[in-house]
Amino acid sequence: MHKLLTSNLKLGIIAGGQLAKMLIQEASKWDIDSYVLDSEPDCPAASIASHSILGSYRDYDDVYRFGKMVDLLSFEIEHVNVEALIQLKREGLRIVPDPRILELIQDKGLQKEFFARHGIPTAEFKTYGSAEAIRGGIERGEISYPFVQKLRKGGYDGRGVAVIQDAGSLDSLLHGASLVERRVEIDRELSVVVARNGKGEIKSYPVVEMLFDPKANLADMIICPSSVGSEQSEKALSLAARIIEDLKMEGVLAVEFFVDQDGEVVVNEMAPRTHNSGHHTIESVATSQFEQQLRAVLDLPLGSTQLLLPAVMVNIVGDEGHEGPVRYEGVEEILALEGVNLHLYGKKITRPYRKMGHVTVVSASLADALEKAKQVKETIGVKSWKHS
């Protein structure tokens, strides 16, 4: 990465949401010139990107033209036009992670087949071409209730997933090519963010535990360190490292796990990028997941993933019943709590459960951090001017 040394390196980031914004906050420390491709001129990353380029990450021409502007390409979302990336790579552009990783992960069917092929424990599954084909599978006795249907492509933040309890809820089946999974009786949900560079060096962040808000279908609180036993924790860490190694992937990978009622650790899914479950690393770990992404993209030595302080991360989501220009409440109160670190992404419009920001509480005591995180949740309000 000879160009890093010249202070002229152009890093392209596809999509300009909060992950891109937090990556640029790190990239600016190394004086890297940041280019963002997004279809919204006031996307979160636009306010601090060196250059904002308007265009769609799903469009071949937009992605291709954007790639020709930069020295290095990465992304904050996996649903990118892969054909454009493959062409750019053919023409010599360094893209991290590699387009073939995106191609695999964009399709939850291919993702599951990868797990099966490499002996990675995951819920039993079958793939089907449509809702109709799933009904056929049920009639043939291939599928038993309850089960989970996941669209192979396009799912995000809990969208594209249906839980079918019994024959009476078959009307909820989603349309499109899907995989059908045995429903895991979930005891806990864990996540591991792991990074690998071009020299094959691998570093994993400590296991976090994800607490879900059933209404928002979003991870509601992230706790680090998790409260699972060391056996399960080591299992999750070793699986995450095995997956990134088997993928021969450069970059940052988030792996989500279920721990079932019998204490078995199975992989749920993965994302080839920084992740909500790693936001706490900005304050609680020696190297944040965003700096780690930069290190991997630049093929630099990976940074230490040592946890400095216990941390609890709370998502700040739009309040129910509010849609329109955003207005935050309770900011001053939460900033009076020691150890509270506020991140507002800068989205202009709030909607119910939209991710608008997050707070990481660090403390020498996890119990204290949890207590304060609950206070933050109760105190912060994300309203709209229109409904006030």
Place this chain on the structure above:
Amino acid sequence: MHKLLTSNLKLGIIAGGQLAKMLIQEASKWDIDSYVLDSEPDCPAASIASHSILGSYRDYDDVYRFGKMVDLLSFEIEHVNVEALIQLKREGLRIVPDPRILELIQDKGLQKEFFARHGIPTAEFKTYGSAEAIRGGIERGEISYPFVQKLRKGGYDGRGVAVIQDAGSLDSLLHGASLVERRVEIDRELSVVVARNGKGEIKSYPVVEMLFDPKANLADMIICPSSVGSEQSEKALSLAARIIEDLKMEGVLAVEFFVDQDGEVVVNEMAPRTHNSGHHTIESVATSQFEQQLRAVLDLPLGSTQLLLPAVMVNIVGDEGHEGPVRYEGVEEILALEGVNLHLYGKKITRPYRKMGHVTVVSASLADALEKAKQVKETIGVKSWKHS
């Protein structure tokens, strides 16, 4: 600060160097819209500021017009056109720190008189209107050798200071209104960054020790915690808090101290802003000095100044014999050291001893951090393409 809650707050920062850049890195986390006034279009802060405005901070019209664009005004340098600030304040703009603080601190004579009036220990001094007047003072026996001459206005990073050993070095006297100080026999140099908000809340960062490079006349390494005894450390902390209280100042104030050969702690000078001696707080303290500045400017509760890990900060300055477009050497090697945090400011042109960036090394052991900081100094190179 009702506007903070709307995601539309416009923060103006006068001058766009590294201090402004690091302030914007924090402001972007709270989704504050940043405006920077600088005469250089590619100043360090321009790469991440929401809006870069071209103009001189010394020019009345430029400062006044800039102030009319924003909701709140702060600065990264004290040599701002104060008349424009006073007019803007009269028209209702919130400016933090207040223009009267700038007026006082811009003039080292007024600064010293403030210390004397408030019983703050500082080296004995007298003020003179010119080099000629100083010669007169010597003839009248008011001044004895060795002494230090400081220009009342415009000094920065060691410029505007002359050390006069004896009559033979009188040719080195600087021209302009000056103060003449008894030369302190310096044992150590300390610094305290302290903040105060509009509610009168005061928080001080731990005392740091500054090691100087005699060639560059710049603080070369900053060590936190310092190695001075607790009595001197408490003296420095209490003086810093007394000064900001006596000034009734809102904002961040850096106070530099000498410890003389007898162990006495005296104030050297102060700056009404974030400071090189506080850069380590980005990684080593719960709240960085830049977030603290934001909190003070927004009149929010001040953040915790608890030291999380011992830290050593090293300035990255231009190598001797190199002037021109910058090229860094050894970046990959230093990033391989655990605990190394790199900040490159993004200045395009290097000059001998120009501050181009800094590195903060954090470690559970201060000795380890010091060892690595020395390695960083030996490894990093700031060259110019032209001279390679």
